[in-house]
Amino acid sequence: MxxxxxxxxxxxxxxxxxxxxxxxxxxxxxxxxxxxxxxxxxxxxxxxxxxxxxxxxxxxxxxxxxxxxxxxxxxxxxxxxxxxxxxxxxxxxTDAIVFQGKLNKYDNLSFDAWLDDMQAQLEMVNSHKNKHIYFLVKDMPPFYHFYQEELANFKFFFWKKSILHYDNLKGIKFSLEEGFTQKYKEACSKITRLYNKIPSTEIWNVEGINTTLRQIDLYTEMGIIQSVDVSKKLYQCMLEIVDHLEKMAEKGKKFGINQEPSEDSLEFRMFVNEFIIGDNTFMAEVDSVRITYLNHSVLYFLGSRDPKFNDSMFVSLENLVKKSTMISSIGEKERNQFFNKLRKKILLRMEALV
CATH class of the missing domain: 1.10.260.40 (lambda repressor-like DNA-binding domains)
Structure with missing residues (x-):
C-alpha cells in the first residue's frame, strides 16, 4: 500500500x-x-x-x-x-481528489512488492513523532494474520494463487511445510512490530473474520489444502489470534502474541458496530497530516493526502465511533459477547471437519 x-x-x-x-x-x-x-x-x-x-x-x-x-x-x-x-x-x-497507489502487475514479483510496500508505509507512519491509525474493518487486518506463521503462510498462498494468479501455483496444494521463506518470516515479524508501535483505533463487526474463515473453508472443500489436519491447524491459529485480540482489547494496549503489555505499549481502542460492515478504510494521522487509504482489487490500496477529503473522512470515522460500542479497557460484558461470537464461528467449523 x-x-x-x-x-x-x-x-x-x-x-x-x-x-x-x-x-x-x-x-x-x-x-x-x-x-x-x-x-x-x-x-x-x-x-x-x-x-x-x-x-x-x-x-x-x-x-x-x-x-x-x-x-x-x-x-x-x-x-x-x-x-x-x-x-x-x-x-x-477543484472537485478532484488526488489518489496515488500501485496496481497488480500480475507477475511473480507482485506479492513481494506488495509486502515491501506495506512495510514501507508503516515505517513512514512510525517516522513521525505524533501518529495514530484508524481502521474501519471489513476483513481482519492483515497484520494480525502475521502473528501465526502457519496462518500467514496460508494467506500468502491464497493471495498468490487466487488473487495474484501465480502460474507456478497451478495444481499445487497448500501445506504447512512449504512456501514460507525466511524473508517472509522476517517481514511478518517486522510488520507486526511496526503496527504495534502505532496507537490505533479499530471499528469491528462480528463479520470481521468471515473472509479468512471462508478462504479456509473453500480450500478445504476444493481439496487445495493438503489434509484435514492442516485445516484444523489453521482454524486453531484463528482461535489463538481471536484470544490475543481479546487480551489486547481488555488491556487497551497493543503487544505481541504470547506476550504481556509493558510500560511502552501503545494505545489500542477497539469498537464494535453491529449496524455497519466496514470497507477496510485505513487512515493514518502523522503530525499535522492525514492520509486515507482506500482498498481496491482485494489487496491493494489507493492513498490520498487531500486535506478536504481527509477531513471529511475523519468526521465520518468520528461519527462511526460515536455510534459504536467501545470494548477496549471498558465494556467487559460487550467484549466477552463479541469475542465469544467470533470463537463460536471458528469452533463450529472445526467440529464440522471429518
Missing amino acids: LFSKLTVLSFIQNNNFKTQPMVSSDIQVQFFQYLKSLLPPYKSLVDEISDLLDISNDSAYRRIRGEKFIDLDEIKKISQYFNVSLDQLFNLQ
Whole structure:
C-alpha cells in the first residue's frame, strides 16, 4: 500500500511548457509549507531542497520564503521526490481528489512488492513523532494474520494463487511445510512490530473474520489444502489470534502474541458496530497530516493526502465511533459477547471437519 511516484513531467511535455517561474509567491510559500508537513520531525526541509536541487542552503531558504521563484524543472524534481501531484502543487481549488497507489502487475514479483510496500508505509507512519491509525474493518487486518506463521503462510498462498494468479501455483496444494521463506518470516515479524508501535483505533463487526474463515473453508472443500489436519491447524491459529485480540482489547494496549503489555505499549481502542460492515478504510494521522487509504482489487490500496477529503473522512470515522460500542479497557460484558461470537464461528467449523 505504498504511494507510487507521480510526476508532472508528462503534463509539462504534453503541453509544450517552457521553463518558467510559478505565478505567485504566496502559492510557492504555501506549497513549501505543505512539503514541510510531509517530512518527519528529524528532517530539515532546507537540507532536503538544497540537496535535491543541488543549491546552497541560502538559495533553498529564498525559494522556501518565496523570494526566488522555482521553475518547472525544479517543480518536476520536487514532485518526483515528494510524491506530489500537479493539483496539489498549485493548490488548485477543484472537485478532484488526488489518489496515488500501485496496481497488480500480475507477475511473480507482485506479492513481494506488495509486502515491501506495506512495510514501507508503516515505517513512514512510525517516522513521525505524533501518529495514530484508524481502521474501519471489513476483513481482519492483515497484520494480525502475521502473528501465526502457519496462518500467514496460508494467506500468502491464497493471495498468490487466487488473487495474484501465480502460474507456478497451478495444481499445487497448500501445506504447512512449504512456501514460507525466511524473508517472509522476517517481514511478518517486522510488520507486526511496526503496527504495534502505532496507537490505533479499530471499528469491528462480528463479520470481521468471515473472509479468512471462508478462504479456509473453500480450500478445504476444493481439496487445495493438503489434509484435514492442516485445516484444523489453521482454524486453531484463528482461535489463538481471536484470544490475543481479546487480551489486547481488555488491556487497551497493543503487544505481541504470547506476550504481556509493558510500560511502552501503545494505545489500542477497539469498537464494535453491529449496524455497519466496514470497507477496510485505513487512515493514518502523522503530525499535522492525514492520509486515507482506500482498498481496491482485494489487496491493494489507493492513498490520498487531500486535506478536504481527509477531513471529511475523519468526521465520518468520528461519527462511526460515536455510534459504536467501545470494548477496549471498558465494556467487559460487550467484549466477552463479541469475542465469544467470533470463537463460536471458528469452533463450529472445526467440529464440522471429518
